Amino acid sequence: MVTSTSIFPLLGALSVASTLWTTTTAFPAGQSRSLFSEVNGTHIRAASTSSGSTSSSSSSYALTSSSDPVPLSADLRQLITTKTTKFNGAAYCSSPFKGQWRCGPLCDAVPDFQLTAWGGDGGVHQRYFVGWNPSSKEIIATRQGADFTHFATIPYALDFTYARLHPDIAQAFSRIPSLNTSTPSNSSTQNILTGALAALASIFSPSKGNTSTADLIAHARVNAGFQSAWSQSYPALRTAVEAQLAAHPDARGIFVSGHSLGAALSVLDGVALRGAVKGKVIPVQVSVTGQPRVGNAVFAGLVDALGRDGSQKFAYHRVSHHHDPFVHLFPTVVGYEHSMNEIWLPDTNSSSTSNAFFCSGRENQRCAASVPTNSYSLLDHAGPYLGTIIAPLSCTDS
Template sequence: MRTYLYLLSLPAAALCAVLPRQTPSALAAADISSFKPFTFFASAAYCPPSTTKTWTCGGDCDALADFIPRATGGDGTVVQFWFVGYHPPLDSIVVAHQGTNPDKILPVVVDADAFLEDLDPEMFPGLPDGVKAHQGFQDAHALTASDVKTAVLDTMSQFNTSNIVLSSHSLGAAISMLDALYLKLNLPEGTNFKFVGYGTPRVGNQAFADFVDSQLPDLTRINNKQDPVPIVPGRFLGFRHPSGEVHISSSGQFLSCDTQDDTATGCIDDTEGNIFDSSLGDHSGPYDGVVIGNCDDDT
């Protein structure tokens, strides 16, 4: 652990080659507002299945009153909470996984399981050579993958839609990124995928990031200010983010960053060179006014 923290403290320029730097563009107010439903879904995933099953999880559920839950699961300890359902305003199936607190996820991403391993070819058929992902995240994903796929297929059939949204926070976002790729490779051709992750850690290597970019072009990773989670595991360990970063600056501006692990001024890899520049409190938000993870269920 001490070695990892030392390496994480090194400047980014000392760890890898500097990528092209371009000025990120600021998102318009309408674009920022369009993320709000996904933020509420990611937050609702922290609520126990007893409440997401009946969609009585308090403010997050109230904000998405039209949502129709179809399947829920997890125990919040060994298996992260998760739910699948249909959201009529988006004409989409929504899949969300529970995240965790930053003081719990940081040890997960830098300790024993923070190494890259091949993905299971039976779960991820047709992968190019060299695609690897964080072993701990793979293990967490495998616990729910089959149940989620079954629920998604049932919901697709019932509501006659081919649109799938995956929206989660923290550890849940890492699981959801693997879920998105897993479902993309195992569901009928023509299924449409949208991924919105909040405080997403790095999940895989360069080949993984490239493959995700090719398979999931509608992918957004929203990082809040000085959140430490999106900069781990380190790039010096071979990890790489796919494209799609939106960074919320210290002033609250939403900046769209163009490249994988973008080092342009204002993107998180520029403003936060190591975890000692970070703030654990930023991991939960707020994301356009929403603090993720404070389930206020009615039970």
């Protein structure tokens, strides 16, 4: 049997190796590491021109952000401490997958939560639960992290290869308006996408003056293992969420969360649910911890654009803890990239009152990306996240 103890060193080694590969690989002059890289505000990587130089504008261009992080807002801190960490932690307990909300302090922290659906076996079908949170009038959809006692989980977690977007994910992104690279705009969504559109226009269709959202979707890629794991259980999760929407027409939002592998699947859940929900556009919020990179830079940019388009009512953030190596998987050298909105916890023993920072842009060099590979700690993957350990040891199921 493959255990979490035996697989963690392998994952740690892969994380270190991928980061070393990223930092030591040279790129030919004029060749970009990714097609789609927006960072702080108007700081986006310029599209390469045919001569290999970069286009100029009043904005500065960069692949990564080096802006100073700012203290986390009280609202986000409360959300993470009272919802994200508690649901993510409870997903490692056994009682929710027996139809019971009795897992000790994690469940007690959300006493009125009504568990309505659960599924998965931890192997081929990754575990999840869905329910109704009366106090916030939200539908909750939470994913468990990887259970490496199931051999079937290993290919999901260790697959470096890419896959095209699943139709349900592509559908959500198709709602983003097509953008014309030759037409300046003050729209925040336009600012996010312009660099990618120009890059795609010059690389894939040089004669075109614009590139549609469909072109972006066609060149977006996600981790094949993550999407394979997600596709096994998403239909059932979606059905459970839709049942709660029907039961609670007064619902104010859908809250999607997960940790580790579960965080990666939750990103896909959130995007797909945004495209699946019919009728009124109910807010979808994705709040994850210990998330590895999910897709290439085009995918990361589409997630950012979905969040910046106010009409879509989509929000996303990810929490990185101290020296957790998992947030550095998979390698940027082959195009993987995080979306924006990192929240970094720089303290090893992070408590509810510890430092917490919001990091602008992508791959912010003053946040988790500042951690040297030789100081990665596997123990940091479980937290504590503002006082909560997200692991089975926090469970006291009754």
